[in-house]
């Protein structure tokens with residue numbers, strides 16, 4: 219029997235395997251940031267171990283960094299200590315780092331692809347669950363905990379049991395105004411936040427192939443919100459073209475050899491997935507979440523659901539709690555919900571294409587005076603690119619705040635937070651209670667819906683303008 | 684890592700499903716650079732609520748957390764495991780855990796036990812009625828006992844052995860480091876490198 223793409227990449231990286239033990243898997247690239255690494259470096263230091271492969275490791279500062287006044291020292295002393303600790307650790311262990319102020323600084327999952335470090339057929343790990351983003355290139359990429367970060371630093375491997383495989387076949391054609399963010403929100407609403415548990419999700423079908431690399435990254439990024447270990451899209455000519463001009467793309471004969479290997483990275487025709495799921499792209503609409511987990515989403519034209527209509531008692535209870543937390547009443551049309559903050563950014567939708575799409579809608583318009591729009595590029599490079607295209611001016615003219623790169627309000631570790639009771643439309647990936655600030659209420663949306671919402675003041679799609 | 688063979692303690696019934704890692708330890712508490720001191724941030728947002736279970740004196744000293752389905756979803760932060768351990772929990776029982784959380788707990792020596800939802804309900808009802816009920820979690824026999832009742836759970840032999848011996852994964856892998864070196868020798872030259880820095 220043939221292999222799925224995930225199984226093939228796995229097999230290509232097994233260093234050792236023994237009955238009754240996890241496989242020892244080689245890791246091609248290890249991405250690091252300030253939050254989940256300090257205890258790992260500390261562990262190495264205590265045991266007197268070096269970083270085995272600094273040349274397969276790269277660090278950037280993202281979670282904790284401020285997005286304003288970046289030329290000044292970080293004001294919060296605890297955040298500063300964490301960033302300083304990363305810098306110190308990287309210097310001590312010989313790890314490359316892109317610090318605040320550097321053109322390559324930014325969210326770790328934006329930086330990898332933009333440098334061309336993310337390539338098909340690789341195993342990529344990071345102490346961050348949204349490492350699944352890199353699966354858009356046909357790489358097996360997954361988040362790990364701090365103990366595992368230390369393990370990879372010390373050995374460049376991880377002991378792991380093989381993941382199960384799930385195919386998500388998305389066929390049909392997306393309607394105008396429906397984006398990859400809506401596809402993934404619809405998938406999570408369908409399979410639930412635990413539906414992907416233990417699986418690598420391979421997205422396939424006629425609605426996936428036409429997506430840009432950025433669009434593919436958005437889908438793979440949120441695989442974890444369905445509980446999955448990783449998301450994966452088979453590489454194709456578009457993938458190769460995207461990598462080709464990047465700094466770390468293979469050169470000369472290496473390029474040819476690499477492309478030959480990459481072309482073979484597909485799921486075999488006779489491979490069997492553990493589970494297959496069908497999604498009809500023709501039926502998809504712009505999607506928005508109403509609750510406090512990413513599976514609690516509906517088409518924007520729907521109304522806030524009534525928990526009494528939910529038969530499963532667990533889900534009903536969760537919906538009741540979510541509505542209380544979100545301050546919503548069953549039956550309210552989603553489009554009538556007023557928001558206070560629109561956040562455009564994050565590793566889900568903070569890439570240049572996302573900024574272009576939003577700027578296109580905001581051009582020549584003003585945002586609603588009742589809200590603030592925060593535009594936070596995913597990386598310093600994205601910011602520079604956007605500025606060279608004049609997008610910053612479009613955003614500023616519309617009344618938005620144009621910020622420096624980082625995770626920012628995606629998780630509110632830095633000063634970019636929602637106040638208690640404040641409501642956001644956010645292009646990020648998590649709407650958990652308090653995720654964007656204690657007591658903050660988050661609705662997940664696409665960049666198009668974010669831009670339209672910023673103009674109208676209530677959750678809206680571009681078609682409403 | 685501390686060896687885990689058996690643990691006896693009282694339970695804390697957490698009747699909530701989908702408790703994500705942002706609830707277990709909110710991001711604002713993640714700025715520490717050590718593995719200790721996270722106990723104050725555990726369930727940070729809920730601790731102000733006087734009704735919250737950990738604010739009930741009867742459950743204050745529980746060491747076995749009995750949670751609803753899908754415990755530990757969301758972020759990969761191992762701080763969630765440390766926070767539970769720092770607070771004093773030795774075991775978490777649920778009918779389903781998020782993968783990364785479960786992996787992290789097994790690395791750090793926090794035992795995660797999967798029991799069917801009916802058993803979780805039974806334990807909840809019992810300990811809510813009498814909080815002093817003592818539970819014993821035995822990894823050797825793979826059972827949780829509560830009075831006359833005994834529930835068995837599954838865990839793979841390898842992980843069980845590691846936890847019972849208190850073995851650190853890195854040490855185990857370093858024993859096979861020659862295989863890693865051999866593997867590295869066979870990696871094709873087109874494989875990406877982060878050094879030297881190109882731009």
Ligand code: SF4
Pocket residue numbers: 280281325326327346348564565566624625628629646647
């Ligand atoms: S942008 Fe958000 S989801 Fe992405 S890495 Fe940063 S905190 Fe995590």
